[in-house]
Amino acid sequence: MRHVAILILAIFLVSSIYAPASASTVTVTVTAQQVHADFALSLTQNVTALPIMTTGVNSSSGSNISAAFTQALRNVDVSASPSDLEVALTSVKGTLNMTCSMNVGGITKQNGDILTANMTWLPFDVTSDLRAQNFSFNTIGRKYLRAVVAFYANASRYVGLPNATITGVSFFVNGTSVGPPAAENYVGNFTALNFNTINPDVGQWNRTYTVNNDTTTWRYFPPQLLDLGMLIQRKNVTTDYVASYGYDVSISVSGVGRAQGVTLIVSVGSGETEWVMAAITVLAVISAIGLQMSIRNRSKKLVRFQKKYS
Secondary structure: OHHHHHHHHHHHHHHHHOOOOOOOEEEEEEOOOOEEEEEEEEEEEOOOOEEEEEEEEEOOOOOOHHHHHHHHHHHHOOOOEEEEEEEEEEEEEOEEEEEEEEEEEOOEEEEOOEEEEEOOOOOOEOOOOOEEOOEEOOOHHHHHHHHHHHHHHHHHHHOOOOOOOOOEEEEEEOOEEEOHHHHHHHHHOOOOOEOOOOOOOHHHOEEEEEOOOOEEEEEEOOOOOEEEEEEEEEOOEEEEEEEEEOOEEEEEEEOOOEEEOOEEEEEOOOOHHHHHHHHHHHHHHHHHHHHHHHHHHHHHHHHHHHHHHO
16 A cells, blocks of 8 residues: 555655646637637647657648647537637647647627627547647657557566566556556547537636726636656666646636526627717706706896896
8 A cells, every 4th residue: 555655655745847838829819800819739748758849730731630639610600610720839859839829710690789799619629630740749649649659558567576676567548546557548549629628618617707908708617638757667677758738718708798508798889879879968068067057047047037136
């Protein structure tokens, strides 16, 4: 039992060491003109060495990225479609940083000054093998991580046998011990552009309104998408491997917005109504002042008349 406790403690310590320096975020901004989404994503791991590179792709670069995103969005909302799609990548051995931006069309309706936005598209999942300079930046689990986990999963069968070079193999998913096949399948199915753990019912998210900048923001914290730990023992040497990936989600609108299920509702008036109302108010005040002055003048004339003929 003590040995198991030490192993679990080591997993948590190593996970904290290799945790991303800044949290990954998905940020959606809703305006009358467009719905814009920004993704700042970071995979941190020491399971394998990723290629060192800085590159990017976009919807006009001849890659399959536009078709892949379109299909992923249509799988959850047939009306949603991406545009102005761009992806930038920085890979340095153990870390992959990816930024992605796009506009999402077909999900808003405006009736007068009231804009509604349907967030059904949010839990989309891009499953395609997307590449930049032959680097598979989406199917990282299948392309880069699974082979290493499979090697140690196979080695676990020989632990305790004579001449075995590996004397101990332990796998953890979300801090819970799992068997070798489960760990292999778990990491093999990991894709970076998977957002299907996001709950599109924004009405259940944390909502705040900031007076200073007149902005309503909803926040959601999905479960970690990848949380793998491995402890490999070779005689008196223990090697710790971790892979960590997750993100937080926020939606922002100008003004006081509200959510009904998957629908956001916000006023996006051009300001003309406010000017008209202000003008009416000013005219009403001027009229009231004029009426008051007229009444006073009549009262004074009446008093002078009464004094003259009394």
